[in-house]
Amino acid sequence: MRLSVPSKIPGLPVLAIVLLLVPIVLNDEFYLDIATQVALIAATVVGLNLLVGYAGQVSLGHAAFFALGAYGSAILTGTYGWTPVPALLCAALLVATLAWLVGRPILRLKGHYLSMATLGLGIIIAIIINNEGWLTGGPDGIPVAPFSVMGFELSIFDEYQVLGMTVSGALAWYALAGVLLLLAVWIAQNLIDSPIGRALRAVRGSEVAARVVGVDTSHYKLLIFVISAVYASLMGSFFAHYTGFITPQLATFEHSIELITIVVLGGMGSTYGVIIGAVLLLLLPQLLTDFHEYEMMMFGLILMLTMIFMPRGLLPTLSGLLQRSWPRRVRSSGQED
Amino acid sequence: MHAVPSQNDPVEPDEEKGRRAGADLAVLSLSKAFGGVHAVEDLTFHIRAGAIHAVIGPNGAGKTTLFNLITGLYQPDRGEVLLDGQPIQGMAPERLARRGMSRTFQNLQVCMNMSAVENVMLGRHLHLKRNFLAALLRWPSLRRSEQACREKARELLRFVGCEAYLEAEASAMPYGALKRLEIARALATEPGILLLDEPAAGLNSAETAALERLVVRIADQGVTVVLVEHDMKLVMAISHQVLVLDYGRKLAEGTPEEVRHNPDVIAAYLGG
Amino acid sequence: MFAEFLQYLFSGVTTGAIYALVALGFTLVYNASHVINFAQGEFIMIGGMATLSLLGMGVPMPLAIGLAILLAAVLGALLHQLAIAPARQADVVTLIIITIGASIFLRGLAQVIWGKEYHALPSFSEQESIEVMGAVMYTQSLWILGVTTLLVLALALFFTRTLVGKAILATSMNRQAARLMGVRIQFVVMLAFTLAAILGAVAGAVASPITLTSYDIGIMLGLKGFVAAAIGGLGSGVGAVVGGLLLGIAEAMTAGYISSDYKDAVAFLLILVILLFMPRGLFGSRVAERV
Numbered sequence: 001m002r003l004s005v006p007s008k009i010p011g012l013p014v015l016a017i018v019l020l021l022v023p024i025v026l027n028d029e030f031y032l033d034i035a036t037q038v039a040l041i042a043a044t045v046v047g048l049n050l051l052v053g054y055a056g057q058v059s060l061g062h063a064a065f066f067a068l069g070a071y072g073s074a075i076l077t078g079t080y081g082w083t084p085v086p087a088l089l090c091a092a093l094l095v096a097t098l099a100w101l102v103g104r105p106i107l108r109l110k111g112h113y114l115s116m117a118t119l120g121l122g123i124i125i126a127i128i129i130n131n132e133g134w135l136t137g138g139p140d141g142i143p144v145a146p147f148s149v150m151g152f153e154l155s156i157f158d159e160y161q162v163l164g165m166t167v168s169g170a171l172a173w174y175a176l177a178g179v180l181l182l183l184a185v186w187i188a189q190n191l192i193d194s195p196i197g198r199a200l201r202a203v204r205g206s207e208v209a210a211r212v213v214g215v216d217t218s219h220y221k222l223l224i225f226v227i228s229a230v231y232a233s234l235m236g237s238f239f240a241h242y243t244g245f246i247t248p249q250l251a252t253f254e255h256s257i258e259l260i261t262i263v264v265l266g267g268m269g270s271t272y273g274v275i276i277g278a279v280l281l282l283l284l285p286q287l288l289t290d291f292h293e294y295e296m297m298m299f300g301l302i303l304m305l306t307m308i309f310m311p312r313g314l315l316p317t318l319s320g321l322l323q324r325s326w327p328r329r330v331r332s333s334g335q336e337d
Numbered sequence: 338m339h340a341v342p343s344q345n346d347p348v349e350p351d352e353e354k355g356r357r358a359g360a361d362l363a364v365l366s367l368s369k370a371f372g373g374v375h376a377v378e379d380l381t382f383h384i385r386a387g388a389i390h391a392v393i394g395p396n397g398a399g400k401t402t403l404f405n406l407i408t409g410l411y412q413p414d415r416g417e418v419l420l421d422g423q424p425i426q427g428m429a430p431e432r433l434a435r436r437g438m439s440r441t442f443q444n445l446q447v448c449m450n451m452s453a454v455e456n457v458m459l460g461r462h463l464h465l466k467r468n469f470l471a472a473l474l475r476w477p478s479l480r481r482s483e484q485a486c487r488e489k490a491r492e493l494l495r496f497v498g499c500e501a502y503l504e505a506e507a508s509a510m511p512y513g514a515l516k517r518l519e520i521a522r523a524l525a526t527e528p529g530i531l532l533l534d535e536p537a538a539g540l541n542s543a544e545t546a547a548l549e550r551l552v553v554r555i556a557d558q559g560v561t562v563v564l565v566e567h568d569m570k571l572v573m574a575i576s577h578q579v580l581v582l583d584y585g586r587k588l589a590e591g592t593p594e595e596v597r598h599n600p601d602v603i604a605a606y607l608g609g
Numbered sequence: 610m611f612a613e614f615l616q617y618l619f620s621g622v623t624t625g626a627i628y629a630l631v632a633l634g635f636t637l638v639y640n641a642s643h644v645i646n647f648a649q650g651e652f653i654m655i656g657g658m659a660t661l662s663l664l665g666m667g668v669p670m671p672l673a674i675g676l677a678i679l680l681a682a683v684l685g686a687l688l689h690q691l692a693i694a695p696a697r698q699a700d701v702v703t704l705i706i707i708t709i710g711a712s713i714f715l716r717g718l719a720q721v722i723w724g725k726e727y728h729a730l731p732s733f734s735e736q737e738s739i740e741v742m743g744a745v746m747y748t749q750s751l752w753i754l755g756v757t758t759l760l761v762l763a764l765a766l767f768f769t770r771t772l773v774g775k776a777i778l779a780t781s782m783n784r785q786a787a788r789l790m791g792v793r794i795q796f797v798v799m800l801a802f803t804l805a806a807i808l809g810a811v812a813g814a815v816a817s818p819i820t821l822t823s824y825d826i827g828i829m830l831g832l833k834g835f836v837a838a839a840i841g842g843l844g845s846g847v848g849a850v851v852g853g854l855l856l857g858i859a860e861a862m863t864a865g866y867i868s869s870d871y872k873d874a875v876a877f878l879l880i881l882v883i884l885l886f887m888p889r890g891l892f893g894s895r896v897a898e899r900v
């Protein structure tokens with residue numbers, strides 16, 4: 001069964017419309033703040049999903065790449081006085097190099113051993129960030145300069161004049177995050193629909209089958225590991241500029257788990273599914289704050305129940321139900337894209 | 338010991354454009370053990386280019402292991418494998434695919450997370466442009482080549498008799514169709530040599546008859562076919578040569594007629 | 610010099626024994642069901658915290674520990690029955706997330722019941738420490754080592770001498786064959802979860818006089834136990850014990866001679882290095898994958 005929404009629905013325009021509707025319906029600093037963070041994390045997990053959902057390689061340490069992007073930007077702009085764009089590109093390049101170097105040996109591991117190794121890698125990076133205070137500010141964290149392009153600064157505390165309208169900094173940031181998410185999805189979908197994407201899915205489907213028809217599976221695993229790390233790094237950089245202050249919390253095992261949970265919850269191998277996963281998982285704590293001390297318990301319980309009753313994730317399960325009720329229409333779709 | 342096979346074995350002229358000429362394969366003193374089990378032991382034989390060469394033997398005789406050794410999934414303990422005279426033992430499967438080796442599996446290896454057509458398109462991997470930037474930016478040339486690839490895959494599905502499954506998801510296909518899907522995927526690589534591991538297992542008699550015709554048609558195109566099969570009627574009907582394995586060793590070798598009358602083979606098959 | 614080394618060794622072997630118990634729990638569950646139970650660490654927390662609050666209610670120590678273990682055992686069985694068994698068909702990653710959900714739930718529950726403070730259990734023996742060749746050894750360390758040794762022996766006997774133990778072993782080796790021989794797989798898996806929970810709770814109860822306990826200690830201890838199990842090669846009982854001790858000693862030596870800041874990194878560095886050279890751990894089976 002295909003793990004995506006019925007392919008007749010053009011995902012990207014729908015996503016764009018939803019992104020446009022959010023600030024119209026909820027034009028409020030508080031909601032925009034959440035929406036901006038959700039969009040950045042969603043873009044991150046769209047990248048992670050390429051690795052986990054499509055290629056079937058589990059990473060339990062992906063937050064480390066996110067944090068490295070964030071700290072890379074913070075340190076290059078803060079300590080070394082770079083402007084944000086070269087800084088985040090340089091950070092992404094460093095993360096790509098690191099992912100490439102460690103990915104080569106690590107990705108030979110299979111199943112739980114791979115999970116173990118990525119988990120180990122992530123925690124080591126988290127500990128380094130925590131301990132090397134001279135560079136990273138240590139457990140207390142460090143401030144990050146606002147994002148700017150060619151002298152034009154984007155800060156949530158400012159207001160901007162666009163076509164005669166006054167746009168709050170929060171809204172401007174939300175727009176940037178929305179564009180980033182759309183770009184992230186567009187690139188991910190392009191990749192998936194290409195021979196490279198097919199090779200990746202085959203790694204998950206049957207690695208031997210892929211190999212005997214000539215797919216250099218280790219090459220593709222490494223490629224997608226690096227790509228998903230770059231996704232995380234770039235979004236980490238933007239996240240750092242957005243929040244203006246980062247702590248080692250970004251790199252922790254808990255944060256890695258949060259990222260992988262979003263992927264599994266939304267639906268492995270479903271780009272739009274993981275976006276929905278990001279929305280739900282990040283909104284859940286907001287909804288649960290009313291439960292005060294029971295928040296954590298409720299969160300664990302909901303997570304458990306969702307995965308037990310929808311093991312394939314939210315979107316694939318729901319679209320599966322839809323397909324069952326309208327088998328005709330869905331069957332006749334396909335292959336156009 | 339056999340000599341290295343000579344290069345002037347007859348090779349049928351290649352009719353269809355683009356398909357490479359059938360490859361010949363020599364196996365020299367090949368051995369592989371798992372713990373104490375000698376799955377393949379000191380095995381030597383030669384497969385002529387363009388032939389249908391059957392490998393038979395009881396369960397556990399080492400047929401699948403032999404395939405895994407030839408196709409690079411296992412490393413041999415000793416011995417050589419020569420493809421068109423070039424040593425290939427221990428070479429990774431993905432490199433062997435570039436040299437025109439392809440195979441199917443006894444235990445299905447189909448990507449259940451993809452459609453039937455996509456599985457076959459996967460087989461075209463080496464023949465496609467795989468430019469990374471073009472993929473990232475959805476270059477129009479890539480779109481066109483994908484469309485052509487899809488057409489080719491559909492054609493192959495029809496060729497193997499899967500015309501009913503052109504739109505199907507692999508996970509929704511019956512066993513017999515999946516076996517043919519694997520053949521279509523293997524053919525998509527445009528192989529010089531194709532190894533089929535028990536393609537008729539689990540098929541009914543009509544499906545087996547169709548498979549028989551299919552294998553003959555593949556061989557007619559000049560592809561060397563190595564066939565592991567338990568269905569003796571099928572084996573005897575279409576093979577040029579038969580190799581009989583027992584406990585990893587060669588028990589007999591020859592034309593179907595010779596093998597049928599070989600006393601060792603009769604003893605092994607009847608005596609248990 | 611030597612006294613210093615001995616001091617680190619004592620402390621390493623002590624934590625190593627705890628890791629070994631946790632790793633054995635992982636191994637048991639993994640063998641029976643091929644699930645990595647990320648909630649394993651929470652049973653350590655429950656063992657310590659439940660003992661503590663029972664002591665607070667005036668229950669004598671041995672009974673308190675027994676009841677805490679019983680509570681963990683029940684929770685372990687429930688975890689399997691309610692969360693793992695209904696999702697057996699799911700993807701491995703999905704099962705991982707389910708156990709993570711369970712661990713968050715248990716942690717949340719503990720936080721509601723016991724709050725967020727750190728607590729220490731009293732040492733089991735009156736005398737807190739003894740001196741051995743210039744090094745200080747906590748008497749609690751002896752308790753930990755003794756209890757670990759006893760449990761390891763008991764487990765060894767259980768797996769070689771009892772029918773149930775053999776059934777678990779058979780299931781881990783070949784599920785299909787075991788089923789055909791009449792082993793009730795789901796029962797065996799539940800038993801493995803229960804036993805693992807018991808091991809965790811015992812570890813938690815004996816360790817808390819030294820390591821302190823709070824609602825969130827399960828995360829790190831669980832991860833370290835997982836690392837120990839993977840060092841030993843997931844699924845090997847001997848491997849789990851060796852992996853645990855190795856890890857404990859390596860940590861103590863690093864903290865002593867190199868930097869205590871990087872003590873927690875040792876486990877994860879060790880596992881990376883070991884997996885690079887031995888992709889299936891120290892004692893993992895090295896079979897060629899079948900196709």
Ligand SMILES: Nc1ncnc2c1ncn2[C@@H]1O[C@H](COP(=O)(O)OP(=O)(O)O)[C@@H](O)[C@H]1O
Pocket residue numbers: 371374375376394395396397398399400401402403896897898899900
């Ligand atoms: N990966 C493996 N690990 C251990 N033993 C194997 C492996 N592959 C095959 N064997 C053993 O090698 C022998 C030959 O098996 P196989 O090649 O599958 O036989 P066949 O295909 O002729 O039925 C059998 O005894 C089998 O158990």
Ligand SMILES: [Mg+2]
Pocket residue numbers: 400401402443
């Ligand atoms: Mg076989």
